[in-house]
Amino acid sequence: MQIKSAEFIKGAAKPVGYPPGDLPEIAFAGRSNVGKSSLINVLVNRRGLVRTSSTPGRTQMLNFFEVNKEFMLVDLPGFGFAKVPVSVKNAWGAMARTYLESRSNLKVVILLFDIRRVPRDEELQLLDWLEELNIPTIPVITKVDKVTKNRRSAQIRPILEATGLPQEAFSFFSAHTREGREDVLQRIENALATPESEAREDVLDSEG
Numbered sequence: 001m002q003i004k005s006a007e008f009i010k011g012a013a014k015p016v017g018y019p020p021g022d023l024p025e026i027a028f029a030g031r032s033n034v035g036k037s038s039l040i041n042v043l044v045n046r047r048g049l050v051r052t053s054s055t056p057g058r059t060q061m062l063n064f065f066e067v068n069k070e071f072m073l074v075d076l077p078g079f080g081f082a083k084v085p086v087s088v089k090n091a092w093g094a095m096a097r098t099y100l101e102s103r104s105n106l107k108v109v110i111l112l113f114d115i116r117r118v119p120r121d122e123e124l125q126l127l128d129w130l131e132e133l134n135i136p137t138i139p140v141i142t143k144v145d146k147v148t149k150n151r152r153s154a155q156i157r158p159i160l161e162a163t164g165l166p167q168e169a170f171s172f173f174s175a176h177t178r179e180g181r182e183d184v185l186q187r188i189e190n191a192l193a194t195p196e197s198e199a200r201e202d203v204l205d206s207e208g
Contacts, residue, residue, distance in 0.1 A: 001185045001186065001188065001189045003043070003044050003045055003067060003068065003185075004068050005066075005067070005068055005069065006044035006045075006046050006049055006065055006066070006067045006068075006073075007049075007065065007066055008049065008050075008063065008064075008065055009064040009065060009066050009072070010063075010064055011061040011062065011063045011064070012061060012062050012064070013061045013062070013091075013095055014095075014098070015098060015099075015102060018062075018064070018099075018103070019064050019072065021103070021104065021105045022105070023066070023070065023071050023072050023105065024071045024072070024105050024106075024107045024192055025064075025071065025072040025073075025074050025103060025105050025106050025107060026071065026072070026073050026074065026107060026108055026109075026110065026188055026191065026192075027073075027074040027076055027099070027100070027103075027106060027108075027109045027110070028040060028073065028074065028075050028076060028109075028110045028112065029076045029096065029109055029110070029111050029112070029126060030078060030111060030112030030113065030123070030142075031078055031079055031112075031114070031117075031120070031122065031123060032078030032079060033078070033114075034078065034112040034113065034114050034142055035112060035114070035142040035143055035173075035175060036050075036075055036076075036078065036112055037050040037075065038050075038142075038175035039110075039112065039140070039142065039173060039175065039184070040065065040073055040075060041175070042173075042175050042178055042181055043073075043181060043184060043185060043188075044065070044067060044073070049065065050063070050065070050075060060077060060092065061077065061095065062074055062075070062076055062077070062095060062096070062099055063075040070192075071107075071192055074099070074106075076095075076096045076099065077092035077093075077095055077096055078092075079092060079093060079096075079122050100129075100130070100133065100135060101133065106135065107136065107191045107192055107194075108135070108136040108137065108138055108187075108188070108191040109130055109135055109136070109137050109138070110137075110138045110139075110140055110184070110188075111123070111126065111127060111130070111137055111138070111139050111140070112139075112140050112141075112142050113139065113140070113141050113142065113159050113163075113170075114141075114142055114143055115141050115142065115143050115144050115146060115147055115152070115155050115156060115159070115172075116143060116146055116147065116155065118158045118159065118162060119158075119159055119162040119163060124162060124163065127139075127163055136191060136194075138171065138184070138187050138188075138191070139163065139165060139169055139170050139171070140170065140171045140172075140173050140180070140184060141156060141159060141170050141171070141172050141173065142173050142174070142175075143173075143174065143175075144172045144173065144174045144179060144180070145174040145176045145177050145179070152172075156170075171183045171184050171187060
């Protein structure tokens with residue numbers, strides 16, 4: 001897939017603020033500080049398109065980005081590490097849940113996992129929930145440059161065990177080295193090309 005253009009469209013907290021919905025959408029979900037913003041920036045070759053921050057939880061609404069004037073990337077609020085009141089965290093969760101349950105033009109969710117961390121309840125619950133809703137999911141392990149190649153297998157084993165997914169279900173990504181960029185773009189292209197009925201029946205088919 002060749003990225004020709006990418007631009008921020010708007011942020012929204014409620015469905016009334018979403019863009020019209022006439023383009024297919026790819027959503028990105030994961031814990032705060034897992035690297036969603038960096039992944040999107042690398043995918044579209046725009047270093048500053050999505051604001052990145054060392055402060056977890058900075059994304060406080062759904063942010064919509066139009067790519068090639070053909071589809072949208074949607075950055076969902078992160079969860080987990082943010083040092084904010086519980087009420088605020090719950091509001092972010094409600095924003096994401098409302099979007100995922102109701103957005104008919106959502107094609108696939110890219111769910112991110114940090115290679116250095118064992119998935120926690122929030123991530124596993126979201127993975128189960130996406131499967132229950134029959135939403136196609138692309139699991140991506142991020143920050144793979146943070147561990148040596150020799151340690152990679154040992155680091156991903158707990159993630160495989162926690163999620164119950166085989167290694168081949170995952171893409172592996174580094175914003176620093178750009179490893180995995182073409183793989184993730186190819187999977188996005190495949191998702192965009194898959195008819196809705198087939199996509200809903202083919203959720204994580206590699207899970208077996």
